[in-house]
Amino acid sequence: MKNRSSSLLLGLLLTLGSAELVSAQLFGTLPERCASTQRDSVRLAKNPSLVNLRSRSEEVIERHIHANRVNLRTSADELITIPVVVHVVHNQTDRAVGGASNVNISEEQIQSQIDVLNEDYGNTSGYKGFYTDSLSVDTKIRFKLVTVLRTFNVKTQFSPITDADDLAEISPAWSTNRYLNIWVCRLSDRYLGTSQFPVVTEITDRTSGLATSENEETDALTDGLIIDSRYFGRNSSAITSSIYNLGRTTTHEVGHWLGLIHIWGDRNCGTDYCNDTPTAFTKNETTDLTCAPVYSQCRTAITRNMIENYMDYSPDACMSIFTNDQKERMHAVLALSPRRVKLVEFSKITGDKLLVDIYPNPVHETLFANIFTPNFEIYTVGVFNQKGQQIVPDMTNRTNLNVTSFPSGLYFYNVTTATQTITKRFVVR
Template sequence: MITLLLMMGTVSLSVAQVSESTLIRCASTEQDSLRISKNPALFKLRQQSEAVIQQYISRSRVNKRTNADEIVTIPVVVHVIHSEEGRSMGGAGNANITDAQVNSQIEVLNEDYSNTSGYKGFYTDSLGVDTGIRFKLVTIVRTYNSKSQFSPITDGDDLAEISPAWSTNRYLNIWVCRLNDRYLGTSQFPVVTEINNRTQGLATSEDEEQDALTDGVIIDFRYFGRNAEAITSRIYNLGRTTTHEVGHWLGLIHIWGDRNCGTDHCEDTPPAYTKNETTDIECTPVFSDCRGVNTRNMIENYMDYSPDACMSVFTNDQMERMHAVLELSPRRAKLVEFSKITTDELLVDIYPNPVQETLFSSIFTPNFEVFTVSVFNQRGQKVIQDKLNRTSLNVKNLPSGLYFYKVETASKTLTRKFYVR
C-alpha cells in the first residue's frame, strides 16, 4: 500500500475547496466490496448470514421475545490518530480532537440509540424506538503519525497498525482521523457464523484474521461529535455519521438497500428509490415510487444519507436486526457476554489447542484494564514479546511442543498451557 505524505498547506487548501454538496456520508459499501473482491467466499457467507438473521428474528417474534427488554452496554475505545507534531489538542483543522469532542459523540450515540435525541420528523413518534443499546467510553488512545490523511476504503489495516484495536470481541473500536476522497466515515460489517467453542469471539480462518484486527468504525474528525471547533460542517455537525456507521457495525443496511428500490430487510422502513443525499437542512419530504407504490421516504432514519438535523429514527425491525446480530455474530456475541460479567477475576481462554497457525484468546479483565500477552517455551525463554491488548497470535513459526501463554494486567497474572503441532 502506497503511503502518501501530504504537506499541511496542501491539506488545508484541499479542505477549503471541498463543497458540502460533494461530501459522501458513508464508504462502508465500497469498503465491503473491496473485502469481497479479496475474499469472494465472503459474498456467499453474507447470503447465508442473512438467512440466519431472518430465521432468528422470526423465531424471536413467535416466542414473543422483546430484544430491548435488557439493555446491552457496548464499551468503546476511541483511537485519535493525528499529525499534530506539537501534540496540541482541539481547534479547526486539528485531527487531535479534545476529550470533550469525544465525550459529545458518546452522548449522541446514547441519545440516538435510546430514542431520546429530541429531534422530530414525520416518522419519529410513530416508528422511532429505543434500541436497548447503550455505549460507554472506556478510553481515548492518542497516536501521532506523520501521515496526515487516510482512505476509508483501503487504509483500515494501516490505521489498525498505527493504533492497534483493543480486543474486538470486547470493545467497539472507533478510529478518528482525517479521511480523503470526500468520505465522512466507514464501518466493517459483522459476519454471522455458527457459534461454538471454536468460534467464540474471533474468526478462526486465516482469511478472517485481519478482519478481527480491523473490526470497528472509522470517522473523519470533522464530523465526529457535536458542538466542537473542529467540526466545520453545517450539514454533518451533530454526530450522526458515527450513529450511522455504528448501525452498519451492528448489521444494519442502508434503507434503500444500496440499489434503486432495494431492501434493507426491515419491513417498517418504507421503500426508497435511492439515498437522500442532500444539503437541505429544512428536511423537505421526499417520495419514492417503487413497484408502483408511492411512499414517503423515511429521511429521518439514521441509515439514510440525510443531514444530521433530519435524523431521529431507528425502527422496531432495525432494533430486532441489531439484537439478532449481537446474538449471532461471534465477536459481537462475545462482547455482549463480556458486558454481563461481574467477577473481579482475570479470565483467559485460548483456542484452538493444539494449534498450528493462529492462536486466539478470549480475555476478560475487570474494569476494562489493559493487558499484555507473552509466550514462553519450556525453558522459560520469552519467544513472543509483550503484545498490548492482543487476542490473536501467529505461532506457525514456533517449533512443535509445549508453550505457556501469559496474560498480565497491573494487578493480576494468569498463565495457560498450549501445544503447537
Template sequence: MKKLLLTASAALLMFSCQNDNESATTETTNVDATAHRGCASHEVLEAQLRANPALAKKMAEIEAQTQNTLETGRIVNGVMEIPVVFNVLYRTSAENISLAQLQSQIDVLNKDFSATNSDYNTSNNPYSSVRSGNTNIRFVLDQVIRKSTTKTSWGTNDAMKKSTQGGLNPTSPTTKLNLWVCTIGGGILGYAQFPGGSSSTDGVVIDSKYLGTTGTATYPFNLGRTATHEVGHWLNLRHIWGDATCGSDLVSDTPVHNTANYGVPAVGHRSTCSGTPLEMYMNYMDYTDDRGMYMFSVGQKTRMNAVFAVGAARASFR
C-alpha cells in the same frame, strides 16, 4: 411497506459483487464532504467480497440466522453495553481531537440509540408510528489510544487498522467496538465493517472533522450522526435505499427509496418507486445532513438486536 422474501440463497445473491470499481485505494473520488454525506461501507464490503469469496457465504449464513432470530423472537433482553475504543491517528494538532470531543460522540450514540435525542419527537415526522424507541444498546468509553503519523489521508483500504501500515491494530475486537478517528480523504465521512468480516479489521472509521459535536466537528455533519449511521452498519443495517435503485434494506417497516437523500428533504418527499411511498429521509441510514436524521425504525431496532443473540455474529459481546 416492503415485504421480505428472504432465503439463504437470496441472501447470498444479495452479497454478490455488483461491479468492479476499486474502492480500496489510498485516495478516493474527490467529493465535497461539506455538500454531501459520503459513507464507504458498501464499497468496502464489495472490495472485501472480491478479495475473499468465502465471505459471501458467511454473510448469507448471518442473514439467515438474523431472519430466524427475528421470526422466533430470540433476541437479547435488557441493555447491551458496548465498550468503545477510540484509535486516534493524527498528523496535526487539530486531528488529535480532544477527550471532550470523543465523549461528545459517545453521548450522541447513547441518545440516538435510546431515542432520547432532542429531535426524536419532531412534530412533522410522518413515520412517528414506527420509531424504534430505546434499542437497549448503550455505549461506554473504554479507552483512547493515540498515535502520531505523517500520513495526510488514509483512504478506505483499512490501512488505519494495521500497525504494519502505520495505523493501530484493533483492541479486543470481539468484545469491544474499535472506532478509528483519522483523516480519510476523498470526501468520505466514515465507513464500517459489517458483521462477518475479519476481526483484525472489525470496527468503524470516522473522519476527525465529522465526529462528535464540538472541537473540529464540521457543519452540516457536526451533530455526531456520522457515527450513528456507521455503527448502524456495524450492527448489520443497510442503507435505507438498499444500495440500488428502489432496492431493499431487508427491513419490513421502512419504505422503498429511489436512492440516497441529501441535505434536508422537504416534508412529504415521495419516492417514484412502486406505490410512490413517502421516503423515510429522517432515518439514520439515509444520507441526509446530521440535522435531518433522527430515528431508527422498529424493524431496524429488532435487526440490530438480533446480532447479539446466542450464536449470532456479535454474540461474543454478550
C-alpha cells in the same frame, strides 16, 4: 418482506407543498457520508466465499427473528452496553490536543460522540420528524467510553476503503470481540466514515470459538469503524460542516457494524430487510436543513421517504429514528455474529476475576485470546518458552499473536493485571 427487485423512478414531479420527488441530488458536490459499501466490496473481492455466506446470513437472521420474536423483544428490554475504544491517529507534530482543524481531537469532542450514540440508540435525541413519534424506538443498546489511544503518524490522510489494515497496524485494535474500536483520522476521497459489516453464522456449542468463513486472522483485527475527525462528535471547533455536525455519521456507521443496511438497499428501490422502513428509490443526499419531505415511486407505489432514519444520508439535523425492525435486526446480529456474541457475553460478566481463553490450540498461524478483566482494567501479555525465557515483549491489551516464526513446541501465554495473573499453555505445530 420488501420486494428485492429494483425499478426505475418515473420522471414526474409531485406538487405536494414543499415535497420533492427523490432524484440524483447533488451527487459529487457533497461529502460522501459512508464508504461501508465500497469497503465491503473490496473485502468481498478478497474473499468471494463471503458472497454466498452473506446470502445465507440473511436467511439465518430472518429465521432467528421469526422463531424468537417474543423472546427477542423480551431480551431486548435488557440494556446491552458496548464498551468503546477510540484510536486517534494524527499528524500533529507537537502532540497538541483539540482546536480547529486538529485531527488530534479533544476528550470533550470524543465524549460528545459517545453522548450522541446513547441519545440516538436510546431514542432521546429530541429531534422530530414525520415518522419520529410513530415509529422510532429505543434500541436498548448503549455505549461506554473505555479509553482514548493517541498515535502520531506522518501520513496526512487515509482511504476508508483500503487503509483499514494500515490503521490497525498503526494503532492495533483492542479485542474486537470485547470492544467496539473506532479509528478517528483524516479521510480522503470526500468520505465521512466507514465500518466493517458483521459476518453472521449459526452459533452452537460445537462451533463456539472457531473461525467463521471470513478471514478471521485479518478481519478480526480491523473490525470496527473509521471516522473522519471533522465529523466525529457534536458541535466541536474541529467539526467543519454545518450539514454533518451532530455526530450522526458515527451513529450511522455503528448501525452498519450492527448489521443494518442503507434504507434504499444500495440499489434503486432495494431492500434493507426491514418492513417498517418505507421503500426508497435512493439515498437522500441533500443540503436541505429544513428536512422537507422527499418521496419515491417504486413498483408504482408512491411513498414518503424516511429521511429521519439514521441509515439514510440525510443531514444530521434531520435524523431521529431507528425502527423496531431495525432494532430486532441489530439484536439478532448480536445473537448470531461470533465476535458480537462474545462482546455481549463479556458485557454481562459481573465478577472480579481475570478470565482467559486462548484458541486455536494447537496453533500454526495466529493465536487468539478471549480476555476479561474486571472494570476494563488494562492488562499485559507476555509469551515464554519452555526454558522460561520471554520471547515476545510485553503487549498491552493485545488479543492476537502471530506464531509463524515460532519453532514447534510448547509455550506459555501469560496475562497480568495489577492484581491477578493467569498463565495458559499452547502448542505451536
